[in-house]
Amino acid sequence: MNLLEGPPAVVAAGVEVFSAALRAQGAEVTDVDWRPPAFGDAGDLAALALDPRRAAANRTAVERVLAAGSRLVDVRPARETLGLTDRTLLHSGPPLTWEAASGPMRGALIGACLFEGWASTVEDAEALLASGGVTLDPCHHHSAVGPMAGVTSPSMWTWCLEDPVNGGRAYCNLNEGLGKVLRMGAFGEEVLTRLAWMRDVLGPLLARAVRSMAEPLDVKAVLAQMLQMGDEGHNRNRAGSLMALRELSPALVALDAPSDDVAAALRFIGGNEHFFLNLGMPTAKLAMNAARDVPGSTLVTVLSRNGTEFGVQTAGTGDRWFTGPAQTPVGLFLGDYGPEDANPDIGDSAIMETYGVGGFAMAAAPAIVRFVGGTVPDALATTERMYQLTLAENPAMAIPVLGFRGAPTGIDVLAVARTGWLPQINTGMAGRVAGTGQVGAGLVQPPRECFEQALAALAEEARAATAA
Amino acid sequence: MSARHVSLRSGVYADSVRLMQVSRDVGAREGVTAVLVAMATPLNVELAAGMGLAPEGSASPEQLLVGVAATDDDALAAAVAAVDTALAQRERSRATADAQPARTVGTALRDLEASPALAVVSVPGPYAALEAADAVAAGRSVLVFSDGVPVEQEVALKRAARQAGVLVMGPDCGTAIVSGVALGFANVVRRGPVGVVAASGTGAQQVSCLLDAAGVGVSHVLGVGGRDLSAAVGGLATLDALAALDGDPATERVLVVSKPPAPSVAEAVARTAASLATPVRSAVLGPETPDLTAVVEALLTDLGVAVPEWPARPGGRAAPQGAVLTGLYSGGTLADEAMLLAAPVLGDVRSNTPLRPELDLVIDPSAPDLSARGHVVVDFGDDALTVGRAHPMIDPTLRLEAIARVAASDQPAVLLLDVVLGHGADPDPAAALAPALRAAGLPAVVALVGTEADPQGWSRQADALAAAGAAVFASNAQATRHALDLLGAAR
Numbered sequence: 001m002n003l004l005e006g007p008p009a010v011v012a013a014g015v016e017v018f019s020a021a022l023r024a025q026g027a028e029v030t031d032v033d034w035r036p037p038a039f040g041d042a043g044d045l046a047a048l049a050l051d052p053r054r055a056a057a058n059r060t061a062v063e064r065v066l067a068a069g070s071r072l073v074d075v076r077p078a079r080e081t082l083g084l085t086d087r088t089l090l091h092s093g094p095p096l097t098w099e100a101a102s103g104p105m106r107g108a109l110i111g112a113c114l115f116e117g118w119a120s121t122v123e124d125a126e127a128l129l130a131s132g133g134v135t136l137d138p139c140h141h142h143s144a145v146g147p148m149a150g151v152t153s154p155s156m157w158t159w160c161l162e163d164p165v166n167g168g169r170a171y172c173n174l175n176e177g178l179g180k181v182l183r184m185g186a187f188g189e190e191v192l193t194r195l196a197w198m199r200d201v202l203g204p205l206l207a208r209a210v211r212s213m214a215e216p217l218d219v220k221a222v223l224a225q226m227l228q229m230g231d232e233g234h235n236r237n238r239a240g241s242l243m244a245l246r247e248l249s250p251a252l253v254a255l256d257a258p259s260d261d262v263a264a265a266l267r268f269i270g271g272n273e274h275f276f277l278n279l280g281m282p283t284a285k286l287a288m289n290a291a292r293d294v295p296g297s298t299l300v301t302v303l304s305r306n307g308t309e310f311g312v313q314t315a316g317t318g319d320r321w322f323t324g325p326a327q328t329p330v331g332l333f334l335g336d337y338g339p340e341d342a343n344p345d346i347g348d349s350a351i352m353e354t355y356g357v358g359g360f361a362m363a364a365a366p367a368i369v370r371f372v373g374g375t376v377p378d379a380l381a382t383t384e385r386m387y388q389l390t391l392a393e394n395p396a397m398a399i400p401v402l403g404f405r406g407a408p409t410g411i412d413v414l415a416v417a418r419t420g421w422l423p424q425i426n427t428g429m430a431g432r433v434a435g436t437g438q439v440g441a442g443l444v445q446p447p448r449e450c451f452e453q454a455l456a457a458l459a460e461e462a463r464a465a466t467a468a
Numbered sequence: 469m470s471a472r473h474v475s476l477r478s479g480v481y482a483d484s485v486r487l488m489q490v491s492r493d494v495g496a497r498e499g500v501t502a503v504l505v506a507m508a509t510p511l512n513v514e515l516a517a518g519m520g521l522a523p524e525g526s527a528s529p530e531q532l533l534v535g536v537a538a539t540d541d542d543a544l545a546a547a548v549a550a551v552d553t554a555l556a557q558r559e560r561s562r563a564t565a566d567a568q569p570a571r572t573v574g575t576a577l578r579d580l581e582a583s584p585a586l587a588v589v590s591v592p593g594p595y596a597a598l599e600a601a602d603a604v605a606a607g608r609s610v611l612v613f614s615d616g617v618p619v620e621q622e623v624a625l626k627r628a629a630r631q632a633g634v635l636v637m638g639p640d641c642g643t644a645i646v647s648g649v650a651l652g653f654a655n656v657v658r659r660g661p662v663g664v665v666a667a668s669g670t671g672a673q674q675v676s677c678l679l680d681a682a683g684v685g686v687s688h689v690l691g692v693g694g695r696d697l698s699a700a701v702g703g704l705a706t707l708d709a710l711a712a713l714d715g716d717p718a719t720e721r722v723l724v725v726s727k728p729p730a731p732s733v734a735e736a737v738a739r740t741a742a743s744l745a746t747p748v749r750s751a752v753l754g755p756e757t758p759d760l761t762a763v764v765e766a767l768l769t770d771l772g773v774a775v776p777e778w779p780a781r782p783g784g785r786a787a788p789q790g791a792v793l794t795g796l797y798s799g800g801t802l803a804d805e806a807m808l809l810a811a812p813v814l815g816d817v818r819s820n821t822p823l824r825p826e827l828d829l830v831i832d833p834s835a836p837d838l839s840a841r842g843h844v845v846v847d848f849g850d851d852a853l854t855v856g857r858a859h860p861m862i863d864p865t866l867r868l869e870a871i872a873r874v875a876a877s878d879q880p881a882v883l884l885l886d887v888v889l890g891h892g893a894d895p896d897p898a899a900a901l902a903p904a905l906r907a908a909g910l911p912a913v914v915a916l917v918g919t920e921a922d923p924q925g926w927s928r929q930a931d932a933l934a935a936a937g938a939a940v941f942a943s944n945a946q947a948t949r950h951a952l953d954l955l956g957a958a959r
Contacts, residue, residue: 014590
């Protein structure tokens with residue numbers, strides 16, 4: 001025991017009189033800014049804190065997250081990659097019914113039905129969806145993720161990413177760009193025209209280009225570089241998108257394809273500053289998949305929203321969803337849209353925060369904090385706070401302004417309860433009304449209920465394991 | 469009558485976030501009906517057109533589009549000027565954020581590179597295990613001052629600590645001194661060869677202060693918590709502390725201070741003690757065992773140190789006929805010691821922490837009435853009397869009220885009190901106690917546990933209490949015997 005080897009430095013939590021007495025003796029004292037846990041039954045919290053499996057389980061889980069890699073190995077239609085049968089649509093967030101779906105989710109589902117030719121009019125599509133004629137399933141149930149509505153239909157092309165370390169694949173559809181797009185709930189003619197072009201031209205070109213690359217693109221490396229270039233990988237993907245363009249361009253140009261098509265593809269990629277988001281998300285998904293199913297671990301493996309509910313999964317509770325009402329983001333609006341036009345939080349893109357970037361790496365992208373009228377110090381403070389919610393720092397995702405400290409990675413449900421701080425998510429905002437499209441972007445947090453439920457379930461599991 | 473301004477500016481660039489912020493701020497001005505300040509991308513030009521703010525001629529994405537609509541010309545001019553100002557404004561910025569204070573022991577320890585280091589936890593009992601578990605997980609020892617921690621949590625913590633090779637002192641551990649650093653309630657005592665393992669905080673304070681008065685110092689005082697020697701906990705921390713002191717080169721003798729342990733635990737402790745290279749002496753309070761002062765005296769003899777006259781200010785008032793013993797204690801172990809010494813002389817002594825269950829005395833904390841109860845000894849530090857208030861070593865209110873009530877009753881009494889000095893304790897206990905004793909006018913005997921080096925100063929406090937008519941002793945056993953003498957003389 002090294003306790004007796006010399007005068008100890010002291011960390012003090014609780015009554016001030018003891019810290020004062022220690023300081024009076026000239027001892028080195030660090031005061032904890034302690035306050036009662038924000039939620040959770042005291043017995044549940046203690047059961048988790050004292051679960052003898054927890055420390056090792058969390059170490060195992062977070063080490064898998066940190067070790068995970070991400071290689072772009074293929075581009076294929078969702079029909080093939082996700083085994084989507086006809087009349088099945090994937091969506092973002094926890095499970096959802098048509099009845100409970102919000103405006104933008106309905107808009108995207110309608111658009112997908114029109115795109116797939118399952119309905120010829122909006123009314124037909126609504127009737128089809130309302131009658132249960134289309135199977136709805138979360139992307140997360142298929143090792144897939146999708147930004148905003150996340151609606152993925154059989155004919156849409158998907159990025160196929162592979163984790164060379166832990167094995168496994170993750171998938172995401174192709175990013176359509178900004179403004180009136182399906183993922184934001186728009187389904188007009190321009191949306192369907194673009195989706196058809198992506199299906200008929202862009203997807204096949206990307207598939208051939210990716211397959212022709214001598215070395216598969218190391219997407220994790222691109223994500224790491226983005227953080228050095230002012231992106232946080234969720235709301236700001238400018239550098240990452242340009243790097244993706246740089247990596248893909250030679251292969252696209254070298255294809256024996258009509259130059260008009262290649263030019264259109266390059267123009268499309270170059271003109272879409274969120275193009276990389278759909279590569280970053282499955283990269284994060286691969287890492288979080290690696291941490292799934294570690295008994296005793298309180299690490300969060302999924303943060304996701306479907307526009308109605310926010311859903312959380314943890315490493316210690318498998319596929320179980322813990323849900324609460326999705327909150328409405330606070331931020332800035334396009335044109336003359338305002339807060340009343342915004343739909344509640346939507347999208348699988350919070351997988352970025354789950355992985356420790358996005359809102360957690362706010363310090364790397366100070367521009368983002370101005371979405372809520374904040375300052376650069378606010379961005380730094382947000383990231384500093386997130387370090388207190390997380391189990392590790394990801395050395396691969398270094399934040400320059402913090403002296404290249406690794407991004408705060410691996411949200412601990414117990415830490416969320418104890419600090420009272422909720423994970424900070426950067427997000428786009430879809431219009432509340434189906435067909436509107438994007439209305440702004442901003443910041444949002446999960447509802448506390450998700451973590452309350454997760455904590456109770458983890459504690460129950462810990463007690464059962466201790467008793468066994 | 470509405471007015472509008474639409475312009476395209478070249479050579480101006482700002483990122484879209486900044487521009488959305490400007491749009492929002494200017495849009496909030498009075499008289500402004502629509503604003504779009506954005507780079508003139510096709511998407512934004514289309515948005516502008518939808519708002520009736522389409523620019524004339526062709527626009528390129530490198531240009532800045534400024535479109536404002538207002539209710540009148542004045543509002544418009546002001547709004548356009550506001551756009552210019554906002555675009556010119558530099559954001560206030562600092563290079564670094566203020567460090568966020570740690571919300572948990574785990575976070576604080578993560579940022580701490582110093583070694584050795586330990587945690588002191590005094591948060592409410594239901595949450596203490598959370599913070600203590602952080603320390604154990606980080607490979608650091610921890611002192612848990614909090615009480616009200618469920619015993620199964622204590623066992624789990626101490627098992628984990630044993631595995632991690634660290635020590636959990638507590639829960640309900642009030643005193644420790646580690647390499648000269650006093651944690652919780654502890655006195656300023658000299659460094660020396662005696663290591664103390666204490667299941668009793670005030671007991672440890674008593675023995676370390678007496679050793680100090682005899683010129684002998686302590687290496688470390690390791691508290692283990694009042695429940696450690698129970699059958700449920702099994703002496704986990706006591707055994708670990710004994711082993712730690714045995715391995716400590718500064719420790720030549722070990723003294724274990726406790727109430728009587730559970731028999732199975734006593735055996736385990738005795739076995740471990742016998743196996744150590746360092747001689748171990750026990751001060752176990754019980755009807756058949758020597759008092760704390762006697763054990764310290766025996767230890768001094770072991771060390772070849774002469775037993776001194778223990779500091780005292782004898783004297784004080786005589787006891788009236790028919791007086792009873794009224795012990796008003798802040799330290800549980802000192803209260804026990806007083807009862808153990810008084811019972812053979814006085815017979816039954818009732819208490820809220822009685823020697824035998826049938827002597828139980830229920831004290832109403834809102835009105836601590838002790839009249840007509842015979843001989844009583846109250847432990848004001850007992851958990852039931854500290855709910856929602858500070859420990860009596862910090863907050864004397866309840867005990868001062870009791871003194872006033874005893875004085876006001878018809879029952880003559882001899883007051884026996886402890887006053888514990890040192891770090892963490894009341895900075896000047898005599899300031900409130902001396903006037904209360906003077907006003908009570910009762911014979912009073914004080915066990916003053918402390919040292920000259922304590923912040924309060926033993927002599928300074930002793931003189932103030934003696935001036936108020938109290939007899940003062942550094943030894944609780946001597947103080948108790950003095951009170952018994954007063955009662956004996958009065959019978």
